[in-house]
Structures are given as C-alpha cells and as structure tokens.
Amino acid sequence: MDNTEKIHDVIIIGGGPAGLMTAFYCGTGGMKPMILEALDFLGGQSAALYPEKPVYDVPGIIECTGQELSDSLTEQVMQIEPYVEFNQSVDEIKQIDGVWGLFCKSGKIYKTKAVVIATGKGAFAPIKLGIPGEDDYLGKGLTYTVKHIADYKGKDILIVGGGDSAMDWTCTLKDVAKSVTLIHRRDGFKAHIGAVNQIKAMAEAKEINMFIPYEIKKIEGKDKEGKNKVEKVTIFNNQTNEEKTFPAQSIIICAGFKPTVDALKKWGVELNEKGLIKTHDICKTNLTGIFAVGDATEYIGKRHLIVMEFGEAASAAGAVSTHIYGKGKGGAEWWAGPKKKKTGNVEVDKDDDANKQPVGAK
Numbered sequence: 001m002d003n004t005e006k007i008h009d010v011i012i013i014g015g016g017p018a019g020l021m022t023a024f025y026c027g028t029g030g031m032k033p034m035i036l037e038a039l040d041f042l043g044g045q046s047a048a049l050y051p052e053k054p055v056y057d058v059p060g061i062i063e064c065t066g067q068e069l070s071d072s073l074t075e076q077v078m079q080i081e082p083y084v085e086f087n088q089s090v091d092e093i094k095q096i097d098g099v100w101g102l103f104c105k106s107g108k109i110y111k112t113k114a115v116v117i118a119t120g121k122g123a124f125a126p127i128k129l130g131i132p133g134e135d136d137y138l139g140k141g142l143t144y145t146v147k148h149i150a151d152y153k154g155k156d157i158l159i160v161g162g163g164d165s166a167m168d169w170t171c172t173l174k175d176v177a178k179s180v181t182l183i184h185r186r187d188g189f190k191a192h193i194g195a196v197n198q199i200k201a202m203a204e205a206k207e208i209n210m211f212i213p214y215e216i217k218k219i220e221g222k223d224k225e226g227k228n229k230v231e232k233v234t235i236f237n238n239q240t241n242e243e244k245t246f247p248a249q250s251i252i253i254c255a256g257f258k259p260t261v262d263a264l265k266k267w268g269v270e271l272n273e274k275g276l277i278k279t280h281d282i283c284k285t286n287l288t289g290i291f292a293v294g295d296a297t298e299y300i301g302k303r304h305l306i307v308m309e310f311g312e313a314a315s316a317a318g319a320v321s322t323h324i325y326g327k328g329k330g331g332a333e334w335w336a337g338p339k340k341k342k343t344g345n346v347e348v349d350k351d352d353d354a355n356k357q358p359v360g361a362k
C-alpha cells in the first residue's frame with residue numbers, strides 16, 4: 001500500500017536530530033513512525049550546515065563531525081524501520097475525516113493520527129548583514145555555511161559574528177587556514193562563555209586576529225575574467241571609524257539563520273514573538289494531536305542544543321503514545337535492541353514477540 005493511502009500512527013515532519021530521535025523513541029514504544037523530509041537526506045543542520053565541524057557536546061561521543069553524528073543517528077533510527085519519504089516539504093496541515101492531513105508541496109497528502117513538528121529553523125535562510133557587496137560576492141568567496149574544511153586550506157579567512165558558530169569556525173579553521181580574523185560588531189558575545197574565553201586566549205597568543213567592535217565596510221576583488229572574487233576586505237571600528245584593509249579570500253558570515261515561519265503560521269500552532277512554537281506540558285502544542293520538538297520550539301530554559309532535542313524526542317514519543325493509545329500505555333521504552341542484533345560479526349535473529357504490537361495497542 002502506498003504511504004499516502006494509509007492512516008499513519010504518527011508522522012514526524014523533519015529528519016534532523018530532533019525528528020530522527022522522535023522517530024526512534026516512537027519505534028521503541030512499538031509505533032511505526034513516518035518521517036517526511038523536505039531535503040533528500042537526513043540529519044538536518046548537522047548534515048546540511050556543518051558536516052565537517054567537530055561536535056563535542058553530545059553525551060557519550062567525545063568528538064565527531066556533524067556528518068558523522070547525522071550518519072550514526074540515521075543508522076540508529078533505521079533499526080526501528082520507520083517509513084521515510086524524502087523531498088516532501090509539508091506545506092499545510094488540515095483535519096481530514098477526524099485525522100490530520102499533511103499537504104506537501106509535491107501534491108502528496110499523508111494522513112496521520114498524530115503529528116510531531118521537528119522542522120528546526122525551517123528552510124535554512126541565513127541572516128544577511130546588509131553590507132556593501134554581500135550579495136555580489138555570495139558564492140564567490142563569501143558564504144554563510146562551511147561545507148568542506150579543505151576548501152579553506154592556506155587561505156586568509158574573515159569570520160564575522162559573536163555566536164557559537166563564529167567561535168566554532170574560528171577554532172576549527174585556524175588549523176587549516178593561512179590566517180583567521182574574527183570580527184564582531186559589539187563587545188558582548190552570544191556564544192558560550194567557554195568558547196569565548198578560548199577564542200580570546202587564541203587572540204592573545206596571536207593564533208588568530210580578533211577585532212571588536214568592527215564591521216565590514218568594503219569587499220573587493222575580481223578573477224581573471226573580471227568576475228567578482230573575494231580578495232581584499234576593509235573593516236571599520238564602529239565607534240572610532242578606524243579602518244583596516246587586509247587580504248581575505250574567504251568571508252564566512254555567522255549571523256545566524258532566520259526561522260522560516262511562514263509554514264508554521266499556516267499550520268495554526270501557537271508561536272512566540274520569535275516565530276518559534278510554544279510548547280506546553282511536554283511537547284504539546286495548542287492543537288490536539290500535534291506535538292513539536294527541537295529547534296522549532298521554545299519554552300523557558302530551552303537551549304537550541306542537540307542534547308535537549310534528544311530529551312524532547314523521548315517526551316514527545318510518550319505524549320504521542322498517550323494520544324493514540326491512552327494514558328500510561330506505551331511511549332519511549334527501554335529497548336531490547338533491533339530485531340536482527342549484531343553480536344560481534346554474527347547477526348542473531350531475536351525473538352521478536354515484544355515488537356509485534358505497539359506497546360500501548362489495545
């Protein structure tokens with residue numbers, strides 16, 4: 001049967017860390033979740049925006065890259081055999097005959113008893129600085145994301161920003177680049193204090209250059225054919241107007257990403273002033289049967305970190321199970337592992353009775 005013909009237990013919109021782990025915990029609770037992903041790969045931001053950046057703060061993994069994290073999450077989640085459909089961008093959510101209908105831009109409509117919104121910051125739209133030359137040099141040395149660290153080998157790099165991404169890229173790229181200069185337009189940093197202190201120590205040790213409060217004034221450069229190519233940049237102190245001009249072949253702007261809330265607004269979920277979903281009482285939205293996890297949400301104490309999303313995923317699976325099967329039945333469970341368990345290099349077929357019925361099914 002085609003996936004559009006069934007009424008699914010739960011459909012998770014978005015295959016980033018939050019959506020993947022929600023699928024996993026739904027699976028451990030005996031449900032057969034489905035993931036709809038707008039892109040043609042899983043992993044969300046860690047695969048799309050920072051595949052080569054080191055990640056140090058996922059419990060149990062001392063260090064991995066964004067891509068490695070996505071790959072191992074995907075492998076872990078595939079053990080519960082979810083349905084996954086790629087290139088399905090959910091555009092509208094409406095009630096159809098007492099269940100939720102998810103209307104995709106492709107024209108496909110999926111029906112489900114429960115929905116978990118795990119759309120992160122939506123389609124990733126970088127926040128632009130509005131500086132001269134920003135659009136002209138985009139993709140010609142100026143970028144908002146780093147895909148391949150090797151592209152920066154031996155280059156003079158200018159990194160702009162005061163958040164975690166700017167700190168991360170400064171730390172990571174200083175070892176491959178010829179030089180890294182970090183500028184930030186104000187004294188205060190949004191980044192984690194530990195990262196800021198590390199960057200300040202690097203600047204003191206002259207491993208990087210750091211100029212605060214500085215902004216970009218001018219980008220210059222042409223290739224042999226006369227087309228734009230970043231070669232030189234002029235920055236200015238926004239308090240004294242003092243200017244500095246230096247060679248730079250790459251400019252990485254880390255001003256964050258705008259949530260594309262247009263879809264969320266259409267879906268009728270209650271949003272806060274930042275356009276993020278207000279969740280109440282563990283991942284519930286204002287709409288019955290619609291839950292939300294991950295970067296798409298905000299509540300008191302929320303940090304947009306993968307570790308929080310994993311916890312929300314377990315809570316959401318429990319809430320979904322209660323919605324479908326009733327209170328106290330099912331949800332994220334201790335799990336005895338996949339049906340075919342690998343023991344050393346031998347695959348063992350396990351007695352799978354426990355997995356035949358959803359834990360909470362009547």
Ligand SMILES: Cc1cc2nc3c(=O)[nH]c(=O)nc-3n(C[C@H](O)[C@H](O)[C@H](O)COP(=O)(O)OP(=O)(O)OC[C@H]3O[C@@H](n4cnc5c(N)ncnc54)[C@H](O)[C@@H]3O)c2cc1C
Pocket residue numbers: 013014015016017018019020036037038039042043044045046049050053054055056057088089090091118119120121122123165168263293294295296304305306307309
């Ligand atoms: C540069 C950078 C470095 C970071 N480093 C770290 C770090 O070291 N440690 C850490 O804990 N966190 C880090 N983060 C934050 C972390 O990546 C996010 O908190 C996490 O990715 C959020 O997961 P998510 O699943 O909620 O959303 P996302 O990862 O944003 O995934 C959402 C998914 O939903 C899909 N989607 C969106 N809209 C739709 C739609 N309408 N229909 C179908 N699919 C849709 C998207 O294509 C995407 O795949 C970093 C973020 C950035 C930008």
